[in-house]
Amino acid sequence: MRKKVLFYNGSLRMGGIERVLVEVLQNIDKSKMDIDLVIEDGAKSLNVFEKDIPKEIEIFYLKSEKLIKFTDSFRKKKKNIFYKVIYNLLMNYESHIKKNNLRRLVKNKKYDVVIDFDMGLSKYIKMIDVDKKIAWVHASIKNWYERESRIARLGKRLQQYDNIVTICDEMKEETANLFPFLRNKLLRIYNPFNFNRILDLSEEKVENKYYENDFIIAIARLTTHQKDFLTLIKGFKRAKELTKISEKLYILGDGPDREKIEKMIKDENMEKDIILLGSVKNPYPWLKKAKLFVHSSKYEGFGLVLVEALILNKKVISSACPTGPKEILENGKIGNLYEVGDYEKLAYYIVESLKNDNIDEELIKKEIQKFNKEVVIKEYEKLILE
Numbered sequence: 001m002r003k004k005v006l007f008y009n010g011s012l013r014m015g016g017i018e019r020v021l022v023e024v025l026q027n028i029d030k031s032k033m034d035i036d037l038v039i040e041d042g043a044k045s046l047n048v049f050e051k052d053i054p055k056e057i058e059i060f061y062l063k064s065e066k067l068i069k070f071t072d073s074f075r076k077k078k079k080n081i082f083y084k085v086i087y088n089l090l091m092n093y094e095s096h097i098k099k100n101n102l103r104r105l106v107k108n109k110k111y112d113v114v115i116d117f118d119m120g121l122s123k124y125i126k127m128i129d130v131d132k133k134i135a136w137v138h139a140s141i142k143n144w145y146e147r148e149s150r151i152a153r154l155g156k157r158l159q160q161y162d163n164i165v166t167i168c169d170e171m172k173e174e175t176a177n178l179f180p181f182l183r184n185k186l187l188r189i190y191n192p193f194n195f196n197r198i199l200d201l202s203e204e205k206v207e208n209k210y211y212e213n214d215f216i217i218a219i220a221r222l223t224t225h226q227k228d229f230l231t232l233i234k235g236f237k238r239a240k241e242l243t244k245i246s247e248k249l250y251i252l253g254d255g256p257d258r259e260k261i262e263k264m265i266k267d268e269n270m271e272k273d274i275i276l277l278g279s280v281k282n283p284y285p286w287l288k289k290a291k292l293f294v295h296s297s298k299y300e301g302f303g304l305v306l307v308e309a310l311i312l313n314k315k316v317i318s319s320a321c322p323t324g325p326k327e328i329l330e331n332g333k334i335g336n337l338y339e340v341g342d343y344e345k346l347a348y349y350i351v352e353s354l355k356n357d358n359i360d361e362e363l364i365k366k367e368i369q370k371f372n373k374e375v376v377i378k379e380y381e382k383l384i385l386e
Contacts, residue, residue, distance in 0.1 A: 003033040005384060006111045006130075008121045010040045012047035014279075016304050017118050017138050020191045022052045027192065027377045030056060032385060036109065040098060040120060043068050060105055062098040103127055113384055122157035134383065135161045137171060140323045141178055143226075143299035155179040163383065165189050167302045171323040189383070191302055192376035193368075198311050202284035210275060215248045216350065217290035219283055219305045220297070222255030222276070228319060228340060229261050232296035235346030237268050243351050247291055254279045288312045292353045298340055300324040310334065310368050313361055317349045334364050 009021050025035065035057045042061030044050060053059060071094060074087035106114075106128050113132045116122060125133060135158060145151045155178065158164055164185050166172040176183045216236070220227045229251075236249045251261075251274065258276065265274045280286060283305075287293060293309040295318040303324040309316050310328070316335035318325040329335035336353070338345035369375065 003112045003385060004110065005033045005035045005113045005115065006038060006106070006109070007035060007115045007117055008038045008040075009117045010120045011043075012039055012049040012053070013041070013043075014048050016301060018049050019304065020138075021117055022049050023192050023194060023373060024377065024380060025053055025057055027194075027373050029377075029381055030054070032381070033113075036060060036105075036111075038062065038102070038105065041068065060101075062101045063094055067094060067097065099124055099127075106130075115384070116161070119154070119158075122154065122160075125157065125160045132163070132384075133161045134163045134165060137164060137166045137175060139301035140171060140299050141175060143322060144301075151178060155182070158182055158185075161185065163187060165383070167191050168324050168327045170327050171302075174323060187383075189379045190371050190376050191304060191307075192373035192380075193304075193307055193311065193371045194373050195311050198284055198308055201282055202288040202312055204282055204285050206285045210248075210250065210277065211286070211289065213248055214246060215250045215290055216292055216294060217250050217252065217286055218294045218296065219252045219287070220295070221253050222251075222258045222261055224257045224260055226298055226300075228296040228298050228321075229257075230264055231319070231341050231343045231346060232294060233261075233264050233268050233270060233274060235296070235343035236274060236294075236350065237270055238343055238347035239350040240273065242347060243354075245351070245354055247354065249274045249294075250286065250290075251276050252278075252280045252283050252286060284308070284312065287314060290314060291357070292317065292350070294346070294350070295319065295325065296346070297321045297325075303328060306335070307368060307371050310364050313359060313364065315353045315357065315359055317346065317353065319346075330367055334360070334367050 012018055037053060037057050037059045039059060040062045042063050043065045045065065071090040074083050074090060077083040078087045102124055111130050114128055114130050116135045118138065119135055141151060141154065145154060158179065164182060166175055166186060166188050167190060169188050172186050172188045176186055218232060239245060262276065265271055287309055292315040295303060295306055297319050299321050300323060306316060306318060306325060306328045316329060318329060318335060318337055319340045320326050320337040321340050326337060329337060336349040338349060
């Protein structure tokens with residue numbers, strides 16, 4: 001008998017969790033289950049991944065784009081006390097609408113399994129009566145939630161799930177240490193990667209003047225809360241001081257802290273050598289052509305781009321932040337790791353990697369097979385169907 005499965009996620013906007021969700025829904029065996037997808041954020045103009053969801057999967061939105069835009073118009077003016085009051089009232093109204101739409105859906109559909117893919121459903125999970133409830137943890141809870149009160153509240157909500165999936169062993173252990181009472185519910189399933197798609201996309205032709213140069217690359221959302229751009233900038237500057245390297249550093253990505261990062265670059269007098277290229281629809285040709293890939297974070301969910309760089313046989317340098325990079329790079333076996341903030345060590349690895357560009361392709365290929373979608377999707381199916 002086919003299982004009726006509900007996947008839940010906050011949005012289908014451009015993001016790491018959304019990319020993973022699309023990969024799962026495209027590749028999971030839909031002959032064994034009927035799948036619906038519930039998305040909280042109904043701003044369709046921003047949900048760029050909607051077009052990639054398989055046609056046989058029905059999508060339900062809990063909040064309309066009109067309501068979201070109306071609320072957001074008050075958020076932008078909430079320094080004014082009047083607008084702040086209205087904004088808070090609208091947020092409560094949005095929550096009411098979301099809850100009612102969700103209640104109506106689960107009452108009519110009678111699902112067997114609910115998968116809360118970003119833990120955004122945890123506040124409402126009590127009202128869903130199904131055989132199996134599964135939550136996915138995509139980030140270091142300790143670093144992401146920060147405040148002890150929020151962490152404790154999340155722990156209580158996670159008790160309502162039958163299984164809690166983390167995306168690497170380090171994250172599983174961290175979660176177990178935070179919530180010992182959940183240890184028996186925890187398991188690890190890696191994110192799935194479509195190796196062939198990444199290799200094919202890396203062959204796409206690029207017409208951009210910067211692409212013709214020799215360069216090192218970093219790919220990250222421009223946010224200083226999570227990403228350690230200061231260490232990246234200072235490490236690259238130090239590498240140039242040590243050896244007078246000619247390569248530029250290109251940073252692909254966009255985000256709320258672009259101006260802050262531009263100032264960091266200017267303060268280090270590196271405007272000619274470090275270029276912010278913004279969002280690039282297809283980063284893989286850039287990644288393939290780069291001399292090496294550098295990843296600088298204070299903490300990670302997992303670090304999808306690290307695996308993508310390895311798929312493209314790139315030399316990889318990463319901060320040894322929680323959670324993901326150490327596990328992906330096999331504690332330095334297939335890539336270099338430096339402690340968060342250690343720009344001198346980062347500079348050393350940049351210099352050494354440019355001097356010696358040999359990599360053990362067979363070893364890398366062997367170690368990253370555990371991330372192949374063919375392997376990972378079977379683990380998804382086993383968890384859902386058993």
